[in-house]
Amino acid sequence: LAVIFAAWYAVYLFTDNGCSPPSVKHENWVFIDKSGHVKSAKFAGFDPMGDGFVDGVVIVQNFMTKGIVPPEYSLLDRNFHPISNLSFSRLGDTQLGITPGYLSNPESLRVRGLYISRDGRLSKDRFSQCLAFSPEERLAVAKIDDSYYFLEDNLEKLRPLRFSQVGQYISNGLLSVLVNDRWGYCDSSGHIAIPPQFIEAREFHSGRACVKAD
Secondary structure, eight states, rough: OOOOOOOOOOOOOTTTTTTEEEEEEEEEEHHHETSBOOOOOBBBBOOOSSSSOOOTTTTEEOOOOOOOOOOOOHHHHHSOOOOOOOOEEEOOOOTEEEEEEEEOOOOOOTTTTTEEEEEOOSSSSSSSSEEETTTTTTEEEEEEETTEEEEESSSOEEEEEOOOOOSSSSSSSSSEEEETTEEEEEHHHHHHHHEEEEEEEEOOOBBBOEEEEO
């Protein structure tokens, strides 16, 4: 039985790449392997919503730069290398190796969101709102100003959605959409699949959705 001697203030479960995320020593967070060897550079913290790899990436908190509030976050790959030199004020859920995020120091606060893949590709467009990718449809719903779009997983092709409001993501091939104060659903091509007739409409799960009727 191998034992890793106590040397840390806090520890977490090992992830699927054989490293524990993350352990802390004197307030510096690192990743270790099953032998207790340090495998990553030091960082200030980790994703508050999780502490392991998702689709090959992990979110870590950067050391605070003087005068920078709130904290900044970066994405690391399985070898604990930064995927990009960009820093983010917030990063969303990773799906299909693609993560939505909001830049810490954007040129414009109006459009500061983008998508980044685990191989470092960035969406060519910037968004005012970035929502998670749908693994089923390989699409994300994104917003620029008052307009909504489908973004394909090549991170380049945008398809406009001509609705005043839409749901957070496409699920079971359908996205809730608002037309003339009524909710319905469109399909992945953007065409109406269920006519607008509901006061509220939630996402589909396992072929069912909860709606509010008159």
